[in-house]
Amino acid sequence: MSAPNTNKYSVILPTYNEKKNLPIITYLLAKHFEANKLNWEIVIVDDNSPDGTQTVAKQLIELYGPEHIQLKPRAGKLGLGTAYVHGLKSVTGNFVIIMDADFSHHPSAIPQFIAKQKSKDFDIVTGTRYAGDGGVYGWDLKRKLISRGANFLASTVLRPNVSDLTGSFRLYKKEALQQIIEATKSKGYVFQMEMMVRARSLGFTIGEVPISFVDRLYGESKLGGDEIIGYLKGVWTLFTTV
Numbered sequence: 001m002s003a004p005n006t007n008k009y010s011v012i013l014p015t016y017n018e019k020k021n022l023p024i025i026t027y028l029l030a031k032h033f034e035a036n037k038l039n040w041e042i043v044i045v046d047d048n049s050p051d052g053t054q055t056v057a058k059q060l061i062e063l064y065g066p067e068h069i070q071l072k073p074r075a076g077k078l079g080l081g082t083a084y085v086h087g088l089k090s091v092t093g094n095f096v097i098i099m100d101a102d103f104s105h106h107p108s109a110i111p112q113f114i115a116k117q118k119s120k121d122f123d124i125v126t127g128t129r130y131a132g133d134g135g136v137y138g139w140d141l142k143r144k145l146i147s148r149g150a151n152f153l154a155s156t157v158l159r160p161n162v163s164d165l166t167g168s169f170r171l172y173k174k175e176a177l178q179q180i181i182e183a184t185k186s187k188g189y190v191f192q193m194e195m196m197v198r199a200r201s202l203g204f205t206i207g208e209v210p211i212s213f214v215d216r217l218y219g220e221s222k223l224g225g226d227e228i229i230g231y232l233k234g235v236w237t238l239f240t241t242v
């Protein structure tokens with residue numbers, strides 16, 4: 001008989017107006033974890049979404065139990081980067097998965113992340129849309145150019161040697177994530193890129209898994225002009241300091 005699996009995978013799900021997506025993503029996460037006999041939990045970080053996402057989250061806690069679902073709300077929309085910091089404080093697993101709640105990141109890819117992590121005991125496994133058979137579906141040309149441009153700029157200037165710097169479907173060893181988060185200063189979408197640059201300078205190993213990113217069905221993206229300016233400032237700050 002094989003040794004019991006003592007690893008536990010904690011998913012941090014940041015939500016802002018994801019009432020329609022949250023029940024389905026939770027169902028699929030639970031299904032994939034249970035099918036692979038893994039210990040799991042989901043930590044929902046909701047920023048007081050006006051659509052009532054938290055009411056749905058509370059129903060999910062009733063359904064799956066507090067050992068599987070935690071709700072860690074905040075008073076208002078405080079940004080994606082700080083949502084992960086907030087969620088991490090409540091994590092009980094030794095591995096942390098970060099992903100979007102809107103199906104752009106599909107739970108069915110998680111077993112591949114876990115297998116990749118085990119293959120070389122990686123500190124981090126990051127999903128990539130820009131290597132192997134990874135890709136992006138459903139974005140218009142403008143959004144594709146923003147994403148490609150953001151990756152091209154940061155990889156040319158900062159050279160962290162990761163093919164998708166701005167993606168946010170990632171698996172971390174909890175201690176690695178804690179150290180990287182402590183070193184990371186930005187608060188918005190630029191956080192994902194800074195995390196990879198910091199991870200490299202701290203000497204963590206990074207594996208990659210090609211993923212298909214599919215644009216959301218329900219609701220809207222929260223990426224706006226402010227986030228793009230924040231990104232450019234972030235590249236500049238890292239270039240001059242790291």
Ligand SMILES: Nc1nc2c(ncn2[C@@H]2O[C@H](COP(=O)(O)OP(=O)(O)O[C@H]3O[C@H](CO)[C@@H](O)[C@H](O)[C@@H]3O)[C@@H](O)[C@H]2O)c(=O)[nH]1
Nearest residue numbers: 014015016045047078079080083100101166168221222223
């Ligand atoms: N709690 C909280 N959640 C947020 C916030 N802003 C966004 N979210 C949540 O974060 C996830 C991603 O937000 P989207 O608005 O759907 O992002 P996107 O435009 O599809 O961007 C995706 O691509 C970017 C570029 O590759 C990624 O940087 C980003 O993380 C995401 O994967 C969703 O689950 C959304 O509800 C916030 O301020 N607070």
Ligand SMILES: [Mg+2]
Nearest residue numbers: 100102104216
């Ligand atoms: Mg999205």
